[in-house]
Amino acid sequence: MWRITIKKLPDKKGYFGQYGGRFVPETLMPALQELEAAYSKTQKDKSFQRELKYLQETYIGRPTPLYFARRLTKHLGGAKIYLKREDLAHTGAHKINNALGQALLAKKMGKKRLIAETGAGQHGVATATGASLVGLECEIYMGSEDVQRQSLNVFRMKLLGAKVNEVNIGSRTLKDAINEALRDWTTNVRTTHYVMGTVFGPHPFPMLVRDFQSIIGREARKQIIKAEGKLPDYLIACVGGGSNAIGLFYEFLNDAVKMVGVEAGGRGIETGEHAARFAGGSIGVFQGCKSYLLQDDDGNVLGTHSVSAGLDYASIGPEHPYLRDMKRVQYTYATDSEALSAFELLSETEGIIPALESAHAIAEAVKLATELPKNKILVVNLSGRGDKDVQQVARIKGIEL
């Protein structure tokens, strides 16, 4: 018997159990309250919802397909693998679901300017796209290490009219980009909306981003029932901040479906060079919320490593440790080399080049499908396309383009 019922969270203070909250400088507190109020108004605003739906269908291209990966399934010889094709959403990843929603919201709030952090560049591209769609200025913060490994996306953002600021402090990756974006927001909060790219940061961001992303699971649930006449046995998604994962999982939380989140195992947990917050972290307060964090004994944040820029982050959205404590979602990790193998396997068997982030989810699907019998069904979130990673993979393989 299935007995878990997951409450609708967060609570009034933005908590999922003991995780979440709002740990930011006072300058930003009123903006967060304003955002929370504006967001709750748009949820009841029929014309806002109509416009959002219209753009989801005609601009993003929703619903994205749920695709049965026949050749991959056959190759592995076990459970059936379905792919939720967020790679086919406009701009090439799930990030647009959130960025478009927040761009509309910011416009409604009368803001003039959007800012965002980006790791893989997908959220930066999505925010720049949202900004040009609704007619707002846009500035993106990106760590210089990520600028280098995701150079294609940097140029895309510029083409879309955004200014890209390289961040040259700290580890020069996603967390440093978030620090800089928060500093910009603190300075320009009256005119600017910060488009947080994942289910992280101070309340209401983890809730609001989840809500915009939960369309993934709402579609997938209908699609799998139509295709198979029943619910799947497993859902699998990669977890950076955790937005594509929660986006897929949310609609299924009270169903008898197992869920697996896949973090970045980097060069292996024992090397310390990874971004597996559950395998190597502890509870901490970082960049606006309480959650799991890779930190030292003094509470300073540790450097992380992943082949995938989008998973290379020291903390994780606060709803995830809650779901883990409730034993509702299980978290594991895939290493760089497992993700790279999955990247090639999916390309060769299905003609789909996945984002390196999504390749972590594929790697877990490969393991699980192999162990499970043929009548089991897996749904994997293919959160993005891999075009942005092609140069990086060539570099790793020592191939000059």
Next chain:
Amino acid sequence: MNRIETTLNRLKADNKKAFIPYIMAGDPDLEKTMEHVMLLAECGADIIELGVPFSDPLADGPTIQRAAERALKAGVTLKRIIPFVKKLRQRTQVPIVLMTYYNPVFKYGEDAFIKDSVKAGIDGVIIPDLPPEEGEDFIKLSRAAKFCTIFLIAPTSTKERIEQIVSACTGFVYYVSITGITGSKLMFEKTFKSHIASVKKSTDKPIAVGFGVSTPEDAKMVSQIADGVIVGSAIVKKFYEHPAGAKEFIRKLREAI
């Protein structure tokens, strides 16, 4: 009453304003920090803010970010700063306030942090990323230990928030003069005077103004409105770039207030 309250009461009785400099503990090491504290005290600092270095100081501009990097490189953390103040107390009784992000305190443990701080002779703490609504336990524990909790008010704070914040403050109220991060240029917004006046109306507690005060002229202007003037980045920068001129610079700030 602890050292902060005693000092501020005395200044008030004398119709004087407080000079509150900030330096980063451990920049470039704790021996130098000891010298800097003694110099500040000798030049007439009324309260000294000691920064605790953190890997991700999101409310700070480049000057304090770099100072934190230098201090972390020297291996200085909260665990070393608390005993450092204990040692400092053998030489000076100037009130000491720590300025730290919340995670180092959370990791140390709120209760242990407060108890150890008080034992070492630290008088209070400013935690820029801990708003009062997240600090309910922390405030309770601090009250019991007579440890000052100083929260920040920003130019964006609403009336309701101002009331909530001043009631959570002991020692003094920290008014952030600009919408921005530390080390920004001081540019009084049009509403500055009326906003700070509304803060004054809501409390009798002393109000110190900081963020962006970088010259003796700035300090003078601010001292005409507030009960105390906080100078951070400009002093950190002076000690780092031009230590020989630090004493004179600090003297001038003191005289301007």
